[in-house]
Amino acid sequence: MSATLRPSGALKSYIGERDEVQVESGRTVRETLVLLGIPPEIIALVVVNGEQQAKDYVIQEGDTIKALAVIGGG
């Protein structure tokens, strides 16, 4: 347990209405989302420590990952 995932508002229901959840390093963002029960394809944007990353990014120790879903739409 060594990184922090912060999903956008509408995704909080997937993690018990919390603002953030601790996740393990060494997995990709995609795998991590699946483990949390969040469908990876609803995530539009992944930002790790302020930089945009692909869902295949392998989570590192101490990362803060923001995951944005576009629920409300365009």
Added chain:
Amino acid sequence: MRLYADSSKCSGCNACRVACSLNLFGESNPKKAALVIEPHFPAEGVYKVRVCTQCGYCAAVCPTEAIVKNDRGAWYVNFAECNLCEACVPECPEDVMFLRAEMANTAWECDLCGDCVAVCGTNALWIAE
């Protein structure tokens, strides 16, 4: 303390100017604001923001001593004392001292209320020493 602006962050939305007029006059009217956004479009495609630096040159020339300091340490116009002489307007190096008689019966300037900073979504404005 004074207001600062980073023009490169400004998106020209004018929320700051609505908040300003609401503070100064209790109105929603950006034409009665004490800061200026100059759009430069279609080229070069940037906004330039001008704000009060609290230099006090306006106060120095005011014949009725209408421009005084408030408890935030900022110069402001005491509307009741302003005689509309316009002496302050040309003194302002930033061109943010206003007198538009068709809109208000007084001159006005920034009184450092901070509401513009509070509504700026791009953090283009801040107050510091």
Added chain:
Amino acid sequence: MLNGYGGQILRVNLTEGKISKEPTPPELARDFIGGRGFGAYFLFKEVPKGADPLGAQNKLIISSGPFSGMLVPGGGKCDWTTKSPLTGGYASASLGGHFTAEMKYAGLDSIILEGISPKPVYLFIEDDKIELRDAADLWGKGAIQVEKQFKDKLGEEYQVAVIGPGGEKLVSYASINHDYGRQAGRGGVGTVMGVKKVKAIVIRGTRSVPVADKEAYRQAGMALYKACKEAEFLPEWTRYGTTVVTSWCDEVGALPTRNFSAGSFEGGKTLYGPVMRETIVITDKGCFGCPSPCGKYSRSKKYNLEVEGPEYETIGMMGSNLGISDIEAVAKLNLLCDDLGIDTISAGSAIGWAMECYEKGIFTQKDTDGLDLKFGNVEAAFSLVEKIANKEGLGALLSEGVKKASKKIGQGSEKFAIHVKGMEQSAYATHNATAMLISYMTSDVGAHHNRAWAITYDLQVGRDKVVPEKVARVIWLQNFRPMFDVLGGCRLQWVELGIDRDLYVPAIEAITGIRRTWEDLEKTGERIWNLTRLFWARENEDFGREWDMPAPRFYEEPPTTGVTKGQITKLEDVNKLLDMYYEQRGWTSEGMPTSAKLEQLGMAELVA
């Protein structure tokens, strides 16, 4: 004094050159609130049945709302309503920028343009000084040049809405341009302004808008801004604007590719938001009062130009949909469309359709004036945009929109004319996204996304599932989201930043003095939805279920490439979606509001 309103409706009779004002009726404000609500009301009540969209009886109704010009995030939206020359039905286009604020400061809730001017004019409004002025020397000029000319002459406090040559020449999907890159784009509102011979509206107001409770208003406004500024994803939405979704659409097969024949594009990566940000964006450009400016102002070195955008819809329609993968080429297409005054979405669809006709051999170089109209041919696309705006050669056909153009050409081209009710579908491919499909099918202006955007809901529920929950979600969105257009505000702070929509409730009450919960607002949304549906039916004798059908491509032709390869919605599911939709709306199986429904909504008298 009507709190929260300019207080007056301006009528401009262009035929006679007469200008008059009337007080905004308090009951109109109560029942229809403003913006799109006012537009729908005036259209339904004042444009006579069977009016020619390009005739003197049609009106162009321009409306602000209670949020416009106020301390409310996104209070910069203006509604432009008319009977559409593109679809023959209801058109309502939303314009951002700073125009709507100036209307309020000039004391105007609606501007209604009536009749047809005998010569080109522009409407000049400065508080109570309102004049029709000669526009002979502006006629024929590009929208950007004309706006610049006014600003140089009058100053930055004046706001300008202007049509380009496309509007003058009556391209069916001509746009109205403002603030160097904001448009009332869809449904041909610019065409109606063009036929009325109004080149521009120039406006400046100096008044303040009365509010019911000043302190409560200030507090509610500040609370809304605070929520926006604290939103977790404000930096990302500001950095990329609507292009946040470009890569995502490509990934899930929603990115229109080569005339919607597929939903992901092998050349898509160079169109993505971060690439665009790094290569061409120079400034974030916001509409009035916006804390999360989605406008990206760009400079293309390659084409030596500045343009606002391209935003996602334009990237989809003039990039991937044309097989173009160069963001700078898309920026140039964007600028051409803006300056010539035509809608990028409809124009992108028309060119995509023409390219497909060419690749299928329906068109040869004889039909295309020598253009090698293959997908991906950037120069051909540039050329065709100009031909459309000037109605030259093939451009004349395409200027009518894909529904009419494909009907004329036939040879199966109707099957890949991507529209609903004659409006070209905006930039979400719906081969396998049934909620988004029913959203497009039933949108009140034709295939536009702004009423209900439901693609993520498809992904959450299962994209090929045809279940009542999806339809219910779409109906809820259709009743709810357009209320931002009624209020004169922008939905994106709710959509993107995810702020609590209940924060708007105290703002509405403090500004107007009328307490409205979202339940009340959605009820108003439902009434307007039913009213515009009745307008379609009144204006089109054969209106009914057939009009709600999507392009056959989405139920007959599964994509052969991309992530939605082989995926398609079955025709029986399309029909099932419509049945569920009509039932949940309280409409007949032909899609007409029942008298019981109208009674329930308190509309029986209004529409009698």
